[in-house]
Amino acid sequence: MHKTDVITPEEANTLPGAFRVRAQRTPDAVAYVQYDENSKSWKSYSWAETESEILRWREALSRDGLKPGDRVAMMLRNCREWVIYDQAALGLGLVTVPIYTNDRPQNIRYILEDAGVRVLLIEGKEQWQALREIHSQLAGLTRVISLEPVEDTASPSTVTHAAQWLPDTPGAVEGPQIDPDGLASIVYTSGTTGKPKGVMLSHTNFLRNVWASLKVIDFYPDDRMLSFLPLSHALERTGGYYLPVIAGSSVAFARSVLQLADDLLTIKPTILISVPRIFERVFVKIQEKLHAGPAISRKLFESAVNIGYRRFEQRQGRADWSPSLLAWPILEKLVAKKVQARLGGRLRFAVSGGAPLSAEIARLFIGLGINIQQGYGLTETSPVITANSMENNVPASVGIPIEGVEIRVGEHDELLTRSRCVMMGYWNQPEATRDVMEPDGWLHTGDQVKIENGHVFITGRLKDIIVMANGEKVPPADMEMAIALDGIFDQVMVLGEGRPYLTALVVLNTDELSRLATELGLDPNSNELLSDDRINQEILKRINDQLQDFPGYAQIRRVGLIREPWDIDSGFMTPTMKLRRARIMNRYGDLIESLYEGH
Numbered sequence: 001m002h003k004t005d006v007i008t009p010e011e012a013n014t015l016p017g018a019f020r021v022r023a024q025r026t027p028d029a030v031a032y033v034q035y036d037e038n039s040k041s042w043k044s045y046s047w048a049e050t051e052s053e054i055l056r057w058r059e060a061l062s063r064d065g066l067k068p069g070d071r072v073a074m075m076l077r078n079c080r081e082w083v084i085y086d087q088a089a090l091g092l093g094l095v096t097v098p099i100y101t102n103d104r105p106q107n108i109r110y111i112l113e114d115a116g117v118r119v120l121l122i123e124g125k126e127q128w129q130a131l132r133e134i135h136s137q138l139a140g141l142t143r144v145i146s147l148e149p150v151e152d153t154a155s156p157s158t159v160t161h162a163a164q165w166l167p168d169t170p171g172a173v174e175g176p177q178i179d180p181d182g183l184a185s186i187v188y189t190s191g192t193t194g195k196p197k198g199v200m201l202s203h204t205n206f207l208r209n210v211w212a213s214l215k216v217i218d219f220y221p222d223d224r225m226l227s228f229l230p231l232s233h234a235l236e237r238t239g240g241y242y243l244p245v246i247a248g249s250s251v252a253f254a255r256s257v258l259q260l261a262d263d264l265l266t267i268k269p270t271i272l273i274s275v276p277r278i279f280e281r282v283f284v285k286i287q288e289k290l291h292a293g294p295a296i297s298r299k300l301f302e303s304a305v306n307i308g309y310r311r312f313e314q315r316q317g318r319a320d321w322s323p324s325l326l327a328w329p330i331l332e333k334l335v336a337k338k339v340q341a342r343l344g345g346r347l348r349f350a351v352s353g354g355a356p357l358s359a360e361i362a363r364l365f366i367g368l369g370i371n372i373q374q375g376y377g378l379t380e381t382s383p384v385i386t387a388n389s390m391e392n393n394v395p396a397s398v399g400i401p402i403e404g405v406e407i408r409v410g411e412h413d414e415l416l417t418r419s420r421c422v423m424m425g426y427w428n429q430p431e432a433t434r435d436v437m438e439p440d441g442w443l444h445t446g447d448q449v450k451i452e453n454g455h456v457f458i459t460g461r462l463k464d465i466i467v468m469a470n471g472e473k474v475p476p477a478d479m480e481m482a483i484a485l486d487g488i489f490d491q492v493m494v495l496g497e498g499r500p501y502l503t504a505l506v507v508l509n510t511d512e513l514s515r516l517a518t519e520l521g522l523d524p525n526s527n528e529l530l531s532d533d534r535i536n537q538e539i540l541k542r543i544n545d546q547l548q549d550f551p552g553y554a555q556i557r558r559v560g561l562i563r564e565p566w567d568i569d570s571g572f573m574t575p576t577m578k579l580r581r582a583r584i585m586n587r588y589g590d591l592i593e594s595l596y597e598g599h
Contacts, residue, residue: 002220005248009211014178014203015242016091022245023051029221032080033252033267042252042266045080052170053080057088059171064119064143068093068176071186072119073112075099075127078227078253081147081162083241085121090203091175096185097198098232101127103552107196109134110549111188115198115427116140121162124148128159180204186427187234189379189473196551198427199234199379208420209382210243212402216387217349217373219247219271226269226344228254228278233471234383235353239273261342268344275354276361277469277500279372282342283361303327304335305367312366316393336368349373349390353383354471355498356458362395374398376458378445380436381405382421385445386456397455407456413448414462464581466496472553474502479554483546488512488539491566493579494556495592501557503595504543505588507565530561558595560588 005025012018022031027048036043066072072089074096076082089096097115099108101123108131112120120141122128128150135141135158144159180203188196225244229236244251252267254260260278272278290298311328313319340347349371352362357374365372371390376398377383385407388399401407405419418441425433436444448460461467466474476494483492483504491507514524520534529535536559543556566572572584585592 002218002222004214004218005221006211006214006219007246007248009204009207012207012246014090014180015184015206016087016175016178018207018242018245019051019054019087022248023047026221026248027051029248030250032083033224033250034080035253035255050080050084053084054087054091055170055173056166057084058091058175059173060166061088061092061094061119062171062173066092066094066118068178069095069183071095071097071115071117072121073097073099073115073117074121075101075103075108076121076123076147076231077101077256078229078231078236080253081121082231086241090178090184092173093176093178093182095183098185098187098237100230100232100552104548104550104555105130105134106548107551109137110195111198112138112141115186115188119143119145121145122147125150178203180207183424187232187237187379195549197429197432200424200427201382202424205382205421205423206238206242207246208404209238209384209402210246212404212421213239213243213384213387214247215403216389216399217351219243219249221248223247223249223270223348224267225249225251225271225273226254226260226263226267227251227273228257228260228263229273229275229354233354234379235275235377235471236273238382238384239351264342264344268346270346270348272343272347272350274350274352275469275471276352276357276498277355277471279350279352279357279361279365280469282339283364286339286364300331301335304331305364307331308336308367308369309363316391332369339365339368340370343370347371351375351387353377355467355469357395358498359396366393366395376447376456378443380423380443381417381419382423384421385415385417388455394453394455397452397457399456400454401456407451408442409449409451410444412462413450413459415445415447415449415456416442417445418442466494466502467498468496468502468553469498469500470553472551474550474554479547479550482550483543483556486542486546488516488542491579493581493584495585495595499596502555503558503560503592504556505560505562505584505591506539506543507562508539510563513563530563536561560591560595562588 007018007021011021028046030044031047031050032045033042072094074082074085086096097117099111122144124146145162145165147162149161150159182202183200184203185201186198188198225240227240231237231241254263290301307324307328310319310322311325314321347370351373353375362372373388373393375384375387377385384402385405386399386401405417407415407417410416422443446462447458450457450459464476466476479494480492483489488509489506490509493505494502496502517524517529522532540559547554572580
């Protein structure tokens, strides 16, 4: 019989308080598992060992003359050091600012300057190379700590190797009294102006969100999670880091998304937190294998999914028992167990969030005995607003509100929410805060919904925001305006809803295109001009040059070139000169699909 060991928000009080209680309760239990490059093996670390490291880092930070409320940032892949640094900083009353490792230097500069970051933790040479070009512009940054030696003779004195900066043994630095409702972290999220907005989250915001989430699904001390979504992502940070501390579950850090398939087999996680893209990849591989195999295999697979899903519906109380269910034990052995084995074979459930999961993919996995629970939330809500439970799982919905979270449907079917999980506001942007938050605490999500039998179904978005397959949100209108500032582009449409990366359709200015073709030594009148690789590469470069101020994930990977303008007469524009996106996508469907070939 599994037993939970959950720390209450009152016992924790703050995020570092939660870690301290966990280390006292289960000091010798495994907290983290991480691959060690030197020994080429996976190593386990206990809660007590990790707390000892936190105290070392806390002493080192305290020597740097930082005051409570000062901001410190981290730009690391998921690893134990991310947790240690975050906890050490929070224990001193500092405010942590996570940064994506693949972000553009100019965007990183904006975040570091906007937040007034004093200390930055990076991984090593790769990140330092990306930062070198902006370092001289960051006067407020007093120290850059690198986990690995940078080995760059041109690096300034502010760049320090962690091993030389850290004391040999943990100190006894007493942290200040921390206000649970005080600022813990600033998490930057893409704004509609292109510049990211800093979401201010308190200790209470995170703790209450974890506590309410644990009321939906039980996590046990012998559960093991595999962490691969970036910890800069609010879902992974709350669900894949703070929640396991509160629940006492262990976390293994995946080496990379590319090595995820191998890591799943090695770690054999019981819980996964993911975005739909991971399930989509497995789905595509399964479909490819089925199409290449014999018809009998396809038939067997379809039967397993259909009967498995019928079994799921019956267990949820939405379908009657059927004699066909008697075939499940055989189909489970022949089909389902093989797919389950690819995810490690021990998975109790997987959480899918950040973007909608297609009904077809959800049905396939659930039919094969892999429990997928969809949820929904925003960085601004720490992040979970709604979630499906194991006992009340409607896969097409994003679930019901978690405990303590109020929701209501406002004008234009917009979902509004109010709770102790809602952010303190946007850093240095009181006007942007007022735009989304009512005086009585209701937050406008910008998402349109319908509610049926208590379950929330997302139906659309008030503002035209693209949600990519990895859950990142990008504002296409602002990107399109930025791209169109280059005179070679007469019209622009950015695409990527539910896709792994962004693409664009661009109508080119005839004169500017002729000029570019001549510069490249090409015939401006050639029918093959738009399919020439040199033209395509130059256009792509010019597009991304215009997007320097946007986050790193807001980058155009492929482009479709068009000569004919979109106008009112052709039906591609409204009388108010707005693009009719659906019509354009329908007209250029084949071209758009070609931009995603191979993915």
